[in-house]
Amino acid sequence: MTSISKKAIVIQLLVFLLFIILICVFGIPLIINFLPKFKNITLIISIILTCILSIICFIYPFLYYKTYKYIYNNKDIFIKYGIFIKHEVTIPTTRLQDVQLIAGPILQIFNLKKIIISTAGSNFKINYLSSKASKELVEHLEDLLSNKVENKKTLLLEKVKASKSSKVTS
């Protein structure tokens, strides 16, 4: 099983850090001003809660990285994720429709990519892939897709030929 890029931990830590800073700078003073009578109790409770939240935010990216795994071969793509609730997704390559490669501003800074695999029913995504890994996966899926299209084309051509010949004979 292949893991996602380790940079995912850094990105998530940075986002959570920004979130904690925002809580400390704006959230806590706002609550204290809102309840001036219980200033001390509110301050203690909000500090405790912020500490708990910070610990969770610090641990979460590592657990996310450790649990997010994927593997692919010619037959199917398998994605596994989830910390408490585990998800396992199996997508057969025969059901593939198109593959999208997306990189937002943050992912671009860290030279990472997000892949969206579209089927006729739903879309599935693999986050935080290094450009090398994403390129390999996309090339692999593109090969499979082009093979699928060519197979379909030949089948269609055969069908058309068969129907034309049957019309001529009739």
Added chain:
Amino acid sequence: MKNKFSFNLVLYKTFKKGYVYIILFLLLLLPDAFIDKKSILNMLQNILTASVFIVLCVVFLYNFLFWFFSSYNIAEEGITVKSGLFNRRHNYLSYNRINTLNRNQSFIQKFFRLEILKVESGSVSSSSNNSMMLYITTRKVNGVIKKLDFYTDSKFSNVNNEKKKKLDKKAFIYKFSKKEKFMFVLLNILAFIIFELLIFFLIPLADIFVYISFKVYISGLIAFFSITLLIAAVLFYLAFIKYYNYLIFKTDNNIIIKYGILNSVTYNLPFDNIKGCRVQNNIIYRLFRFRIVTLDVVGYKEESEKFKRLVKSGIMFPTISLIQYKTISNELIPNFSTLEAKFKSKSMTSFFSFKFIVLLLIYVVSSIISILILSFNFDPNGVTYLVTTSYLYILYVVISVMSVYLLRKNTSINIVKDKISLSYGGFIKNEVVLFKNDVIAVNKIDDFFKKRKNKASFKIHVRSNYFNNIIYIKNLDIKVYDELLTILK
């Protein structure tokens, strides 16, 4: 050769987008006896009239240009539609990708002698359009269908024949009868009435009048029952106007569904395009042994123009009795009869959500604390508060336990040669039958507790023509996962 849409499209679109301005313009044109002709008010009225007229002209011009730059072409290889003014769209669909043709004519369109012919490919991918719309007159629609019929080896011959009323009107297989229409209204409204009775006649037991006056209680009662009446009116509209003369015909290759008085709709559904069948029944429907049946067919869906994403699967039987459904379904859709359950969920505890357990714990702890406080310092208001909250909690617990019991009872799966039969849902039970080929992916969801009991939940992604294409079944044996994986291989 390029063909233009009907010019009536310009008038129809101008009316549809600018009817508010038209009404306002006509109102402003009316002479007002109270306004002095030389006053500023009169001048303002004139300016307003002129601006409304200009807006109307702009709307008309936009629609005219839209019509002028739009065209369609039926070539040997496929159909092309060019449309749009600022965002130019050039859509091409080859004949082998056309799945269904649907004719649609609304009440307003009838006035403008305009008809919409929807050419559906059945794709749900965001990158490609799933339907092309041709705005043409009824006469031209027949011609276009004839041409498409020629290029697709008589795939859509029935679409024309049906519109010309060549189909024998007495040869229908199913008719949404008056009795069923009344049952449709009654069964859908009954749940609301029971809920209201439960709330309003049990509330006095909780001594709620300490907090609210009797007047507020009565006005709440009236408000709730007015909402029920409103819902009943909507249901009556659906049953007697939207589904007016609801008939289902069967031809050699297609199922034809026809209904409507204001919006006359005709669906022509080839048997090959039927992907699945969903039988839905809530607790009241089950009590009276009635069902709602929807079909998942490429190109058969109900969608609103404003909310494109709210796409529903097409309804087949709005309300049908169980006995009638069994006989008709054998004739119409024999491949989609529900199978007996093979894997059933045995554990009931695993259905209880984490939220339910937390809320129950909070209630138990807070009640114990309240009783302790009240035993030391008696307060009648405190007792009333405790009784009120207990009443609500007990109601919540009873409903949750009932829901969980029904969930466990209803959840099952059976996989046979080429089909999967799924059953899920608590108060609203769903029975779905699908072809194995239409299963796209399988998502297994488990946690520590489920793993210990060898259970897992599954999300089954299905190829379908509407967006709710994930079936979520909870707490089944882990063996089911292996069976589901074999489908994908």
